[in-house]
Amino acid sequence: MLFRKNKTLLGLNIGSGYIKMVELKDSGSVYTLNNFGMAALPADAIVDGTVMDTTAIVSAIVNLADNLKIKKRRICTSISGHSVIIKKITLPLMDESTVEETIQQEATQHIPYDINDVNLDFQILGPNQTNPENMDIVLVAVKKETINDYLLLVEEAGFVPVVVDVDTFALENTYEYNYEGEEKKVVALVEIGANLTCINILNDGVTCFSRNITSGSRLITEQLQKRFSLNYEEAELLKMGCPETQKTDGSTALSAINEAAFSLINEISKAIDFFHSSAMAEEQVGKIMLSGGGAKTHNITQAIQKSTGIECELLDPFRNIIIPEKHFDLEYIQDIAPMATVATGLALRKDEAVRK
Ligand SMILES: Nc1ncnc2c1ncn2[C@@H]1O[C@H](COP(=O)(O)OP(=O)(O)OP(=O)(O)O)[C@@H](O)[C@H]1O
Ligand SMILES: [Mg+2]
Structure with a gap:
């Protein structure tokens, strides 16, 4: 007996800042969003891509799945960072x-x-x-050790890990599904997470250069903490656009955010320059597609565009995915969409399992 062929998997992106889950329904020629949610992790639960606090992560996964009423147990998850x-x-x-x-x-x-x-x-x-x-x-x-750590996490949370992917390829998968046929020849996918920034340059849809920068949006939070003597939560709120609750006025806050983002943007520019000066670059990058929670930083697409001289736009992971209006608040989904990019790429992987 054959079953489960070509069914979708639950996409589980275990980021160091947030766990994200995306569930899609395969309706033949098109996918529909069935479920999407995220939950914050404690700051030290994952450090440099290494699992440090299994209990906290497992309980975050279990709680998120409960809140979203997820039934699906077969999942696709991913690994990133130095492993x-x-x-x-x-x-x-x-x-x-x-x-x-x-x-x-x-x-x-x-x-x-x-x-x-x-x-x-x-x-x-x-x-x-x-x-x-x-x-x-x-x-x-x-690294086998990291794969095993993630497999254990997922199993302990009561899920069946069917595919263990890599963030970079999940990102690529989301881009291809949503922007097929529209791509410039050379496109740089840039995902700014909490602690990691992934750069994946595609030439005709195929990875030709891949590099990680070992910092992300948390760096901006830390700089705001120092500058305005805030605790972590206050600085996060300030970064996310709530200056009225903070010890600074709106325009000072915005220029501080821009300054804090400067070194990260500079690292992104340097990585793209490095690619351009290498033998891997048959052609210059025609467009930068930005994603990850850090893509929501005030003015960041414009700042990256200015720094690199390359057109930069937000990658919409749901561009070709139907979002049923009666189940989702469309405005909210579009607002948090940059954080769903990796999880969507994972949810787009097929469950090819054939059981006899
Ligand atoms: N509205 C917002 N404005 C600015 N920054 C935001 C906003 N929303 C989320 N962020 C930032 O995005 C980051 C989380 O993004 P994301 O979920 O992509 O990271 P992650 O996958 O958990 O981390 P990593 O991939 O680095 O392990 C956090 O640092 C958070 O402060
Ligand atoms: Mg991430």
Whole structure:
């Protein structure tokens, strides 16, 4: 008996700031949003992509699923940060089975971890543009220890982890689903999370450069804390646009937010400059698509556009997804949509499981 073929999975994005869940319904040619919600995590529950407080995360997942009345148990989740290495490498032309045999050996030169400690995966991109006797491959290595930590979390929360993905690829998946056919040749997907900023540059829809910046929107909060002598919660509120509750007037607050975002924006610009100066850049980035909670920072798309000289717009993860008006407050969903980008990409993964 075949069942569950092509059913959707629950997308569970365990971010260091917020847990996000997205559930989609596959209605044939189009997806409909069935459920979406998020819950904050304590600041030290996940540090640099490493699980530090299992109990807090498990209870946040369980509570969020209860609040959203989630029935689905089979999930797709993801990992990000220093446990994930994504590299574009070049090898002499060979067939896929030969790549499989040699990839372990090759990877030792590109992965800064013991090769026995990582799970390896690869995707053949095709012949190299400058030397057709070679081919380009995207190599992905994820630390086994981190995968196991996330699997345990999810199982302890009562879910069945069917797919463990990588944030960067989930982001790409969301972009492709929503912007297919409209893409410029080279597009930079930039996701600003609480503690991590992922940059994924696509050339004709395929990753050609990927880099993490190990800071995110929390850096802005911390700078506001220092500047106005606020506690963490007060500074978060100020960043989110509630200056009237704070020790500063509105326009001082806004210019402080812009200044605090400066170093992050500078890092993003430097990463894109680095890409442009490398051999990986066949063409300049035509557009930056911004997502993650940090994309909601006041004036940030304009500031990135000014700093890089490249058009920057918010990525809408629900652009091609139907949001039933009677179940959702559309204004609220659009407001928090930047935080749903990774979880949506995970929810778009198919449950290919075939049980006999
Ligand atoms: N309205 C807003 N204005 C400014 N910043 C916001 C707003 N809403 C959320 N944020 C910020 O977005 C960040 C959370 O974003 P997100 O959920 O994408 O991160 P995360 O996935 O939990 O973290 P990471 O991926 O780095 O582990 C927080 O730092 C939060 O302060
Ligand atoms: Mg995130």
